[in-house]
Amino acid sequence: MNTPILATRDLHMAFGGLVVFDCVNFNLNAGESHAIIGPNGAGKTTFVGLLTGLLKPVSGEVLLDGRVMTRDTPQMRVKAGLVRTFQINSLFKALNPLEAVVLALCERDGRASPSLRAVKHESGLIDEAQALLNQFGLGRDALVRTETLAYGKQRLLEIALALALKPRVLLLDEPAAGLSTQQGHEVFEQLLRLSTGTTILFIEHDMGLVFRYADQVSVFAGGSIIAQGTPDNVRKDPRVREVYLGT
Ligand SMILES: Nc1ncnc2c1ncn2[C@@H]1O[C@H](COP(=O)(O)OP(=O)(O)OP(=O)(O)O)[C@@H](O)[C@H]1O
Ligand SMILES: [Mg+2]
Known part of the structure; x- marks a missing residue:
């Protein structure tokens, strides 16, 4: 079997006395679109924080290409190709999308801030940023203040900024949150169309999106991964039906 591109071994996480999960063994295979689902508070966002290095586990390891990187900083992980979508924070809101993408491209090229x-005046850089925005259907919005963009376009811009780094693995925490069902589908269509060569791991609550866009699903509940497999298999799993889907 091939080495998973990203994996965890016996990962244990707690905040003080609150154990979030114990003994999580997870594999993400190259080329996959993999969804993480589970009830509120199951530890999905915490898990992604452990993968990106924002959080440190109590014990256990995170591996990229079979190499232990549990103690690597978030910056080292980004350099190794593990990227999560940017949140459009106050810094980006004051910029326009073109400026934001230019900064992301600079980061990719190792040019610090x-x-x-x-x-x-670097026309090559500007052209590349504009081309990326065009691909996402944001070409005409290149010069408006990002905070005035419609919510759906802000979500697309977050994905464009992350893909500008040419990640090997892209992590997304609820990329369709706050969007209508149709907008959610649009975001996922664009994401999968434009992320060729990138392995995708996303947290999502909307089961319609999960079953349509994921090749593999992992279900977090009660402090562990209770099921993992194809959407069809996970949907049929009695534990998942009981714990998560409520049927
Ligand atoms: N920084 C923190 N300090 C203390 N407790 C935290 C912290 N972050 C998360 N928790 C707790 O850890 C548990 C898991 O939270 P987490 O945000 O990972 O869940 P989630 O599965 O992403 O939930 P949701 O679906 O609501 O986003 C929750 O009980 C939460 O209150
Ligand atoms: Mg969460």
């Missing part, structure tokens, strides 16, 4: 003024 250049001033926008310094890169404004």
